[in-house]
Amino acid sequence: MKQKSKILSKKEVEQMVSFGASKIFKMQGTITDEHIDQILKRGEEKTKEQDEKINKQIKKKQSVLSSLKIESISIYEFLGEDYQEKKKEDEKVL
Numbered sequence: 071m072k073q074k075s076k077i078l079s080k081k082e083v084e085q086m087v088s089f090g091a092s093k094i095f096k097m098q099g100t101i102t103d104e105h106i107d108q109i110l111k112r113g114e115e116k117t118k119e120q121d122e123k124i125n126k127q128i129k130k131k132q133s134v135l136s137s138l139k140i141e142s143i144s145i146y147e148f149l150g151e152d153y154q155e156k157k158k159e160d161e162k163v164l
Contacts, residue, residue, distance in 0.1 A: 090110070
């Protein structure tokens with residue numbers, strides 16, 4: 071499966087670093103590579119969950135938008151009457 075690349079905003083990067091740093095500072099004892107890997111894995115899982123929620127919302131909105139269909143709109147039609155046809159009839163009379 072092809073992975074989409076996403077450009078992160080400065081705020082998003084700061085939030086990720088802050089999240090990871092707060093977890094590290096809350097830990098007691100020695101911090102190992104395994105601890106950091108666990109934190110990164112949890113961060114990736116949270117990101118994936120958020121991406122899935124966003125994609126569901128986008129699909130819902132696309133579904134609603136695609137169900138709205140406008141055949142064609144004529145500027146000569148108003149309240150069910152075709153004024154372009156009336157104009158043609160009036161021109162025939164003159």
